[in-house]
Amino acid sequence: MxxxxxxxxxxxxxxxxxxxxxxxxxxxxxxxxxxxxxxxxxxxxxxxxxxxxxxxxxxxxxxxxxxxxxxxxxxxxxxxxxxxxxxxxxxxxxxxxxxxxxxxxxxxxxxxFDGAGFVAGLRRQDHDPAGRTVLMVGAGGAARAIALALCDAGVERLLIRNRTPEKAEAIAEELARLGGYRQVESAPTHDGGDVDMIVNTTSLGLHEGEDLPLVLDAVGANTLIAEIIMVPERTDWLAAAEARGLTTHYGHHMLDHQVELIGTFIGAL
Ligand SMILES: NC(=O)c1ccc[n+]([C@@H]2O[C@H](COP(=O)([O-])OP(=O)(O)OC[C@H]3O[C@@H](n4cnc5c(N)ncnc54)[C@H](OP(=O)(O)O)[C@@H]3O)[C@@H](O)[C@H]2O)c1
Structure with missing residues (x-):
């Protein structure tokens, strides 16, 4: 030393x-x-x-x-x-x-700062969600923050598909009641067709051999496929999307764009 x-x-x-x-x-x-x-x-x-x-x-x-x-x-x-x-x-x-x-x-x-980080990451990659129709798969803790940030960012519609639909309904209800946002609804059987972006907020993809969060058969060629899982970096779902020629957005962007926000908030940076 x-x-x-x-x-x-x-x-x-x-x-x-x-x-x-x-x-x-x-x-x-x-x-x-x-x-x-x-x-x-x-x-x-x-x-x-x-x-x-x-x-x-x-x-x-x-x-x-x-x-x-x-x-x-x-x-x-x-x-x-x-x-x-x-x-x-x-x-x-x-x-x-x-x-x-x-x-x-x-x-x-x-x-x-999960939601703010996700939206900042999208914007940095030129995927501004304003005016877009988004399908969010999952309705857990990260999903709640992302839903609010997407509404703040001006999405036209936010559809939420979750295994337990009551949790998606609760997010829509709370965003309407607490945030005044009316563009959110539960869509438990949505197939991924006719939307601009699909974001996976479930934990499906963290482990090898799990089901895909959403089968991509009905997804249009211009739909952005966004992931929030960071490890593995390229989940099976992202790999399946890329094999179909779809544009993808990786999970690490969400944390990358929270570092300054979290660091400033806790007084570390
Ligand atoms: N990139 C980042 O900065 C960042 C930040 C936070 C979280 N994450 C990642 O986001 C993911 C979710 O985290 P979280 O805190 O939101 O977790 P969470 O609150 O436990 O929510 C998990 C979600 O996954 C769904 N799910 C779990 N197993 C499923 C299965 N077998 N089939 C269908 N749906 C299933 C759950 O559905 P039910 O409601 O039906 O149970 C729920 O919607 C994790 O992978 C985490 O690593 C990333």
Whole structure:
């Protein structure tokens, strides 16, 4: 180490990515090189916390003066939202956080940037969703945030196909009630025809040999196929779309475009 600053010192401010398990998280590999590049005395560590230990872990961090905040992923997004002292608008509507800031007075503040990251990623690739008809497959936590962001971005219609249609109906109802958005509806048997974009927000594709989230037979040649799964990078669904000559949008764009948003919110960047 001669002549070099040790990377982690007594003055280092630390941040975390909380998950259970944490072995799949990508945020430390994204944030730590940025800290180094920008000369920030910060470090991000993975935190593997089982649900039954979440409260004690959060309470401990509330009193830790050199802890700044965390990125949040499966399965803690909803439980952590309930523990926050304040929630930003997207977290209020989705009931889920993916970033929590820990302030010096012991209060914690959450928000959710999944949807904003997804839409920013689309725009960066020249796929502006404004005025488009979108079919979203899935109605889980990520889907709720993406649905709100797509409405904010001005989609003409948002159709939601989910295995459990009640969850799609609940998203449509809440977006109408809380956000005033009327263009969202549940479409449990939609075949993917006659839409401008289809986004997979289910977890189908994370593991080898799973069913495709939507069979592509009825999908038109100009429909964009968007994925939010990051690993594997090229899911079977993206591969099937590309084999048919369809334009695809990869899952990593969504996280790539959240880094500055989350980092700024938790005070890391
Ligand atoms: N790129 C990014 O930045 C980013 C960010 C967040 C999440 N993600 C990814 O997004 C995916 C979803 O995350 P989430 O937090 O929204 O999860 P979640 O809340 O658990 O939702 C899972 C969704 O997948 C559906 N599903 C699961 N298994 C299914 C099956 N066998 N057949 C049909 N539908 C099935 C569920 O349907 P039911 O409602 O019927 O159960 C639900 O709609 C994960 O793969 C995650 O890695 C990516």
């Amino acid at each position: 001669t002549g070099q600053m040790p990377w982690v010192t007594g003055t280092t401010r630390f941040f975390a990515t909380i998950a259970n398990p944490a072995d799949h998280v990508r945020a430390p590999m994204v944030f730590n090189p940025i800290f180094a590049k920008r000369g920030l005395d910060h470090v991000m560590v993975p935190m593997s916390v089982p649900p039954e230990s979440l409260k004690v872990a959060i309470d401990g961090l509330r009193g830790t003066s050199n802890f700044g905040g965390m990125a949040v992923t499966i399965p803690h997004k909803m439980e952590l939202a309930k523990m926050c002292d304040t929630l930003g608008p997207t977290a209020q509507l989705t009931g889920a956080v993916n970033a929590v800031r820990f302030d010096a007075d012991g209060t914690i503040h959450g928000d959710n």
